[in-house]
Amino acid sequence: MAARPVVEARGIHKHFGAHHVLKGVDLVLAERELAFVIGPSGSGKSTLLRCLNRLEEPSSGSVMVDGVDMLDARTDLNHARQRVGMVFQSFNLYPHMTALGNVTLALRKVAGKSSAEADALGQSALARVGLADRAGHTPGQLSGGQQQRVAIARAIALEPRVMLFDEPTSALDPELVGSVLAVMRDLRQSGMAMVVVSHEMGFARNAADRVLFMDQGLIVEEGTPAQIFESPAQERTRAFIGQIQKH
Amino acid sequence: MTNWDRFLETFFNAKMMARYLPDILQGALVTIQIAGLVIVCGLLLGLALALLRSIGLRPLNLLIVFVVDLFRALPPLVIIVFIYFGLPASGVKNWGFIATWLSLTFVLMAFSEEIFWAGITSIPKGQWEAARSTGLSFGQTLINVVLPQALRLTIPPLTNRTIAITKGTALASVVAVGEILGMASSAVSNSYNPSPLTMAAIGYLILFLPLVVFGRWLETRMAWKR
Ligand SMILES: Nc1ncnc2c1ncn2[C@@H]1O[C@H](COP(=O)(O)OP(=O)(O)O)[C@@H](O)[C@H]1O
Numbered sequence: 001m002a003a004r005p006v007v008e009a010r011g012i013h014k015h016f017g018a019h020h021v022l023k024g025v026d027l028v029l030a031e032r033e034l035a036f037v038i039g040p041s042g043s044g045k046s047t048l049l050r051c052l053n054r055l056e057e058p059s060s061g062s063v064m065v066d067g068v069d070m071l072d073a074r075t076d077l078n079h080a081r082q083r084v085g086m087v088f089q090s091f092n093l094y095p096h097m098t099a100l101g102n103v104t105l106a107l108r109k110v111a112g113k114s115s116a117e118a119d120a121l122g123q124s125a126l127a128r129v130g131l132a133d134r135a136g137h138t139p140g141q142l143s144g145g146q147q148q149r150v151a152i153a154r155a156i157a158l159e160p161r162v163m164l165f166d167e168p169t170s171a172l173d174p175e176l177v178g179s180v181l182a183v184m185r186d187l188r189q190s191g192m193a194m195v196v197v198s199h200e201m202g203f204a205r206n207a208a209d210r211v212l213f214m215d216q217g218l219i220v221e222e223g224t225p226a227q228i229f230e231s232p233a234q235e236r237t238r239a240f241i242g243q244i245q246k247h
Numbered sequence: 248m249t250n251w252d253r254f255l256e257t258f259f260n261a262k263m264m265a266r267y268l269p270d271i272l273q274g275a276l277v278t279i280q281i282a283g284l285v286i287v288c289g290l291l292l293g294l295a296l297a298l299l300r301s302i303g304l305r306p307l308n309l310l311i312v313f314v315v316d317l318f319r320a321l322p323p324l325v326i327i328v329f330i331y332f333g334l335p336a337s338g339v340k341n342w343g344f345i346a347t348w349l350s351l352t353f354v355l356m357a358f359s360e361e362i363f364w365a366g367i368t369s370i371p372k373g374q375w376e377a378a379r380s381t382g383l384s385f386g387q388t389l390i391n392v393v394l395p396q397a398l399r400l401t402i403p404p405l406t407n408r409t410i411a412i413t414k415g416t417a418l419a420s421v422v423a424v425g426e427i428l429g430m431a432s433s434a435v436s437n438s439y440n441p442s443p444l445t446m447a448a449i450g451y452l453i454l455f456l457p458l459v460v461f462g463r464w465l466e467t468r469m470a471w472k473r
């Protein structure tokens with residue numbers, strides 16, 4: 001018998017007014033699995049991720065994370081969100097706090113840790129992303145790559161069951177991308193379940209279990225990286241892959 | 248007597264100044280009381296309204312905007328006179344003082360609400376999303392993430408506006424409150440010499456110049472570094 005999936009989203013629809021952005025998307029993620037999502041801009045990738053932690057309210061469908069019904073009114077959403085880490089394209093660090101302050105805020109306010117406990121957990125999260133020596137720096141004093149790693153530390157400090165990455169390296173200068181991907185690779189090796197929206201095909205090839213191609217609010221095709229990148233079944237997938245490989 | 252002597256005799260008459268100094272000091276005390284009450288109450292109410300407005304309840308927000316626009320549109324003196332003569336409580340002890348305090352408090356509340364609100368809405372949506380995604384509630388996000396950044400942005404305009412409105416304490420002289428200007432005016436009409444007014448001007452400078460300098464200092468210190 002297969003273990004319970006970490007994420008089980010079924011039949012997700014999302015409307016923004018008259019705009020039908022997700023048209024019945026299923027996403028099931030097993031323990032330790034990394035699903036890599038590609039697709040043209042506007043195809044609904046971000047919206048799908050944001051439905052998983054209910055930053056966006058799905059119009060219909062169901063979302064279970066670690067067996068918890070995220071859409072049930074009786075679910076303590078703030079508590080459940082600790083189980084779903086999210087990393088944004090624009091980092092979204094709190095500019096008025098140090099790196100450590102960014103990481104410990106939710107530990108103190110949501111997880112109910114004492115300041116001393118939170119500081120210890122925060123320090124070890126920063127160490128995991130290679131920034132133990134930057135704990136006292138504010139975001140303004142850090143490079144983009146370092147800021148994004150602090151953002152990753154902020155999420156993993158809460159010990160989530162799954163991490164969602166929404167184009168984590170798209171805002172970075174090319175020379176800073178590697179340090180963030182390295183941290184993501186480490187996370188993957190530690191067994192974290194991950195959903196990654198990104199254009200980093202190299203990372204997908206050697207870290208993804210599955211690649212999902214989205215277009216116009218639907219998952220058009222999914223398979224192993226080799227299947228999707230080398231021999232896609234769908235014409236739309238082939239066209240998209242061809243397009244990004246030209247760059 | 249030269250013109251210069253006559254000028255000094257008129258505006259810097261030492262005998263008159265000595266005679267009315269106690270009155271002016273007493274007036275300064277009243278000015279400080281009204282100003283302090285107005286600043287504390289006005290800013291707290293303004294912040295409270297801005298926080299209420301951030302909850303985003305349509306009817307409540309319409310009401311807040313209406314009240315705020317009302318008090319921003321009316322001249323403070325009109326509000327003072329209206330409350331002083333218009334409300335049935337006239338006859339209450341210190342009613343002029345209370346009317347001035349309430350009026351200026353409402354005016355500062357209205358202007359500061361707009362400034363606080365502008366600060367809150369200027370914080371990028373990503374800050375809310377990052378905080379909420381880690382499980383912080385709406386209120387926790389507002390208090391720990393949004394307000395600290397918003398307040399920093401609001402301090403310069405808030406300081407200027409607070410000074411401008413607090414100077415309105417001089418309007419209290421119209422409703423028989425013995426603050427600096429009130430004391431000085433009655434001293435002038437009793438003594439037929441404008442020297443008390445000179446003292447009043449100096450009194451205002453002593454009270455407000457430090458505030459203005461403080462505001463300027465805050466403005467440079469709070470320049471946002473990212
Ligand atoms: N808050 C919103 N309000 C209205 N339309 C939105 C909103 N968020 C996203 N959309 C629309 O939904 C579509 C999908 O957006 P998104 O999920 O961000 O796509 P992707 O991440 O794949 O580029 C786009 O057409 C976008 O304009």
Ligand SMILES: [Mg+2]
Nearest residue numbers: 045046047166
């Ligand atoms: Mg997107």
